[in-house]
Amino acid sequence: MTxxxxxxxxxxxxxxxxxxxxxxxxxxxxxxxxxxxxxxSPGDAAHHAQGMPDPAKVRMRFPPEPNGYLHIGHAKSIWLxxxxxxxxxxxxxxxxxxxxxEKEEQEYVDSIRDAVxxxxxxxxxxxxxxxxxxxxxxxxxxxxxxxxxxxxxxxxIGAGLAYVDEQTPDEMRANRGDFNTPGxxxxxxSRTPDENLARFREMRDGKLADGAAILRAKxxxxxxxxNMRDPALYRIRRATHHNTGDKWCIYxxxxxxxxxxxxxxxxxxxxxxxxFEDQRPFYDWLLDRLAEGGLVASPHPRQYEFAxxxxxxxxxxxxxxxxxxxxxxxxGWDDPRMPTIxxxxxxxxxxxxxxxxCERSGTTKSGGWIEYASLEAALRDTLDPIAPRAMAxxxxxxxxxxxxxxxxxxxxxxxxxxxxxxxxxxPHHPEMGKRxxxxxxxxWIERTxxxxxxxxxxxxxxxxxxxxLKYGHVIECTGATRDADGxxxxxxxxxxxxxxxxxxxxxxxxxKGNITWVAAADAVQAEVRLYERLFAEANxxxxxxxxxxxKHSLEVCTAFVxxxxxxxxxxxxxxxxxxxxxxxxxxxxxxGGQVVFNRAAGMRDSWAK
Numbered sequence: 236m237t238x239x240x241x242x243x244x245x246x247x248x249x250x251x252x253x254x255x256x257x258x259x260x261x262x263x264x265x266x267x268x269x270x271x272x273x274x275x276s277p278g279d280a281a282h283h284a285q286g287m288p289d290p291a292k293v294r295m296r297f298p299p300e301p302n303g304y305l306h307i308g309h310a311k312s313i314w315l316x317x318x319x320x321x322x323x324x325x326x327x328x329x330x331x332x333x334x335x336x337e338k339e340e341q342e343y344v345d346s347i348r349d350a351v352x353x354x355x356x357x358x359x360x361x362x363x364x365x366x367x368x369x370x371x372x373x374x375x376x377x378x379x380x381x382x383x384x385x386x387x388x389x390x391x392i393g394a395g396l397a398y399v400d401e402q403t404p405d406e407m408r409a410n411r412g413d414f415n416t417p418g419x420x421x422x423x424x425s426r427t428p429d430e431n432l433a434r435f436r437e438m439r440d441g442k443l444a445d446g447a448a449i450l451r452a453k454x455x456x457x458x459x460x461x462n463m464r465d466p467a468l469y470r471i472r473r474a475t476h477h478n479t480g481d482k483w484c485i486y487x488x489x490x491x492x493x494x495x496x497x498x499x500x501x502x503x504x505x506x507x508x509x510x511f512e513d514q515r516p517f518y519d520w521l522l523d524r525l526a527e528g529g530l531v532a533s534p535h536p537r538q539y540e541f542a543x544x545x546x547x548x549x550x551x552x553x554x555x556x557x558x559x560x561x562x563x564x565x566x567g568w569d570d571p572r573m574p575t576i577x578x579x580x581x582x583x584x585x586x587x588x589x590x591x592x593c594e595r596s597g598t599t600k601s602g603g604w605i606e607y608a609s610l611e612a613a614l615r616d617t618l619d620p621i622a623p624r625a626m627a628x629x630x631x632x633x634x635x636x637x638x639x640x641x642x643x644x645x646x647x648x649x650x651x652x653x654x655x656x657x658x659x660x661x662p663h664h665p666e667m668g669k670r671x672x673x674x675x676x677x678x679w680i681e682r683t684x685x686x687x688x689x690x691x692x693x694x695x696x697x698x699x700x701x702x703x704l705k706y707g708h709v710i711e712c713t714g715a716t717r718d719a720d721g722x723x724x725x726x727x728x729x730x731x732x733x734x735x736x737x738x739x740x741x742x743x744x745x746x747k748g749n750i751t752w753v754a755a756a757d758a759v760q761a762e763v764r765l766y767e768r769l770f771a772e773a774n775x776x777x778x779x780x781x782x783x784x785x786k787h788s789l790e791v792c793t794a795f796v797x798x799x800x801x802x803x804x805x806x807x808x809x810x811x812x813x814x815x816x817x818x819x820x821x822x823x824x825x826x827g828g829q830v831v832f833n834r835a836a837g838m839r840d841s842w843a844k
Contacts, residue, residue: 253598255315258539259293259323259504268503271532293325294503297351298377298493300332301343301477303553304568304575305350307589307610308508311544314593316506317356327356328500330375334492336476344477346568348374350576355586375500377492378478384487384495385439388450388468390528392431397468398424399434401448410456411464418456418464438471441484445471452491454520462513463520466490494518494538498531505536508543509602515540542602544593546610548768548785549574550775558780565769571833572769572788582766583808583818583835588614607768611836618808618816618835623660623667626705626751627796627811627832629763631679633755634696634726636710639676642730650676653756654735658706670799674707677755679795681813684750685715685726694747696726702748705812709734709744751812758795762825763817765790765834793829801830808835 262268295316299305305313320327329351333339351357391397400421402410412418426434438448450469458464468491473484487495494517497505505518515538522535550556551574559565559573568575571582579589592613596605640648653673660667685696695702696712703709710728717723733740771785772778796811803809803819811817815837825831 254600255319255504255506255539255541255598259319262503263293263323268501268534271501271534292503293320293323294328294501295320295325295506296328296330296497296500296502298328298330298332298496299347300335300338300489301340301347302335302338303343303557304346304573304577306551306553306556306574306576307546307549307579308544308551309350310354310576310579310589311593311596312506312508313351313354313356314590315541315598319504319506325503326373328373328375328502330377330496330500332377332489332493332496333476333478334377334487334489336474336486337472339477341477346577353580353586354576354589375496376478377487377496378476380492380496380499381479381483381487383499384492385485387495387525387530388435388487388491389432390530391452391468391524392435392450393428394524394528395428395453396524397450397452398426398431399438399448400424400451400465401434404446411461412456414461417458418461420456421451421465424453424465435469438469438485439483441473443471445473447471450485452517452521454517460513460516462490462517466517490514490517491521494522494536495525495531497536498522498525501532502536505538507538507540509540509600510543511538512540514538540600541598542600544596545602545604546574546607547604547773548607548770548775550770550780550783552776555776555780564781564784571764571766574769580806581821582833583806583816584614585617585808587617591617604774614808614816614836615838618810620663621661622808622810622816623670624658624662624810624812625670625797625800626658626672626753627761627763627794627800627814627817628679628681628751628753628758629765629792629794629811629814630682631753631793631795632682632685632723632726634678634680634710634728634752636676636678636730637713637727638729642732651756652676653754654707656706656736670797672797672799673754673757674704675754675756678704678752679755679758680726680750680752682723685712685723687715695750696728696748700748701731701744701746702750703734703736703746704752705749706736707752708736709746753795753797755795757798759798759801760829761794761796761800762827762829762831763792763794763834764820764831765792794832796830796832800832803830803832814838 297313297316299309317327331344400423402421410419435450437443449467451465451467454463454465456464467488469485469487471484472486475481518538522531525531526533526535560568565573569577569581571578592610640650643654644650644652653675656674657669657671659665660670686693689697698712698714701709701711709731711731712728714727715723716725731744734744735741767788768785769788770783772783775783805819805821808816808818816835817832818835820831820833
């Protein structure tokens with residue numbers, strides 16, 4: 236998203252509009268939240284209202300549950316919330332919806348913080364600069380509001396708006412009804428507020444077993460919206476919470492906690508994906524009731540829904556991704572094949588690439604699938620202007636220049652003589668400098684660059700043909716050696732004198748073929764991991780998880796790369812000429828000590844349709 240003006244007031248290219256922008260702009264124009272007031276708020280709510288300047292300001296939130304690593308769908312939500320807050324001069328909160336202690340861990344909290352920072356939104360988490368390296372200014376936890384949520388629950392009970400239900404799970408399921416049948420009131424629904432309050436406190440004090448009772452809102456069991464048929468507010472769970480320890484044995488349901496969190500933090504626009512659309516009536520019902528009791532401010536936040544990001548060949552179910560990790564079908568949450576932000580980062584994706592992809596995918600209320608190729612295209616489009624270049628040979632076979640000593644070895648015909656060569660770090664940015672490497676009698680070339688007999692349209696190496704070693708000399712192929720099984724062992728060629736790139740004779744001989752290479756004398760051996768899509772199915776999730784996996788999602792090869800790549804910075808994208816975009820792995824060397832490079836994307840989409 237691009238603001239219509241920059242800091243100097245100069246007009247810039249307007250960002251594509253969407254319905255959320257229209258909503259925000261209309262609210263700002265009407266001063267929708269300018270008159271927001273607290274009606275006798277309790278101490279906890281007043282505490283959280285402190286330090287939040289300008290209640291009319293646009294205030295967004297990104298509220299992940301810390302039960303796994305964030306994935307590409309979360310990247311879209313992060314981008315949308317933080318960019319809208321940035322564009323309209325507001326703030327965005329990072330809030331951990333940690334209401335389910337059985338599945339939440341500190342590891343996930345840390346990974347979420349890291350993902351938000353890496354995507355570039357640390358500075359928009361605060362109205363004023365925070366301490367370097369922190370995002371504490373606008374970081375919140377649902378668990379910090381547990382005391383207030385409990386007080387709000389007692390208020391609802393006292394107002395006759397909630398009751399403790401002790402039906403069995405099977406009874407609740409049967410009495411809920413379905414889309415064609417209204418629900419049936421629980422036999423516990425007619426309890427008095429005092430009876431419900433006493434029983435709720437017994438739940439709180441651990442006097443009831445897990446699952447023995449729940450607190451439900453008292454709304455309408457005949458509602459056509461099943462979500463309004465007395466939804467659950469609290470359940471009993473004896474589980475140690477990563478933040479509150481063993482203080483509580485009852486925990487709020489997400490649908491109860493989330494609107495309260497939004498209200499306490501003075502959120503203006505609560506943006507969710509479409510699966511929460513049917514929950515919006517309860518969101519409004521709860522905040523309306525709490526506002527009537529003076530527990531939250533008015534006007535309260537509003538929820539808006541947009542279509543979630545669906546990418547072909549990508550699975551975003553945390554449960555199924557966790558299964559892949561726990562059963563070791565992948566190398567952890569940050570495996571470069573995983574659609575997690577950590578995995579995409581390790582594979583070589585950049586914040587700029589993900590932001591461009593999110594913008595191109597659009598923000599609408601209608602769903603659909605985005606082609607995986609669009610994700611790779613965003614990476615190529617952002618890396619191509621900035622990525623340094625290098626030569627690498629991924630399927631190496633040796634090329635021997637048989638007249639090297641005679642032409643390049645001086646009077647003694649020194650076969651070990653080396654010739655200095657150079658190439659631009661980037662073809663369009665001379666200010667980035669040059670890279671230096673050697674050319675010698677033996678070089679590594681791609682196995683596919685040689686054929687015994689010329690196929691149609693093939694202009695590389697075959698007996699009698701001339702090609703240029705890129706940034707080096709023209710050579711003429713004289714033949715090759717194969718083993719008894721026909722495997723190519725070596726290619727032979729002669730060097731054509733006075734044809735070195737950059738010299739006056741470079742254009743004396745015209746050739747159609749131009750091949751990449753690395754000299755055996757200074758090549759760096761590397762492990763290169765060629766990653767493909769993790770799922771073979773375009774729309775995974777409908778069948779058996781393991782059956783949908785792409786059995787060829789990873790190929791590992793021993794390659795030779797330019798000497799400069801021995802010092803390549805981990806995580807920084809590099810274009811391997813001819814092959815695509817790669818990044819040095821952030822987890823260190825291979826088992827044999829070789830540097831490791833991960834393929835982020837090819838030069839173009841080559842996935843078999």
